[in-house]
Structure formats: C-alpha cells, structure tokens
Amino acid sequence: xxxxxxxxxxxxxxxxxxxxxxxxxxxxxxxxxxxxxxxxxxxxxxxxxxxxxxxxxxxxxxxxxxxxxxxxxxxxxxxxxxxxxxxxxx
Numbered sequence: 886x887x888x889x890x891x892x893x894x895x896x897x898x899x900x901x902x903x904x905x906x907x908x909x910x911x912x913x914x915x916x917x918x919x920x921x922x923x924x925x926x927x928x929x930x931x932x933x934x935x936x937x938x939x940x941x942x943x944x945x946x947x948x949x950x951x952x953x954x955x956x957x958x959x960x961x962x963x964x965x966x967x968x969x970x971x972x973x974x975x
Contacts, residue, residue, distance in 0.1 A: 896931050918970045922963060929959055 904927045911920035933952070 896935065900927070900931070916970075918966060922966050922970065925959070925963065925966075929956070 907923050908920045
C-alpha cells in the first residue's frame, strides 16, 4: 500500500482540459451517462496506460491478476453503460 501512496503520476494538462471540455459539453447537452463514460475512460487511461512506466519502476507488476480483474469489470461497466446510453428511450 505504501508504494501506491508514494507514486506521483503525471497527467498532461491538455488531456485534463480535453476531458473538462468534453464532460462539460456532454452535461450541457443533457448526456450525463456520456460524461460518466468519458470520465471513467480517461481515468482508466491515466491510471494504467499513460503511467505504466511509473508503476513498473515502483516494483509492481503491470499486468497481474488484480489488473486483469479490474479491466474486466471496467470493460463490463463501459459496455453496459454504452448499451444503456444507446437503448434509452424517452
């Protein structure tokens, strides 16, 4: 747990601005589910893909059982949210 608390992750400011613009636009147009999907996707990308070298340098395995389970549940959540997003009828 100490290694997770001591890691400094870097996220490019342009990506934060892009997420802010996209999420704000989605909320303004009433697409709350789309904003949630965008935020979740960016968090997955920032936490594991963008900062994979930092995680690897801390001594933790990049692909282990927890990571596979986490991405499996993340993929299922994204899939169900997308189906719910497109299947919603007013």
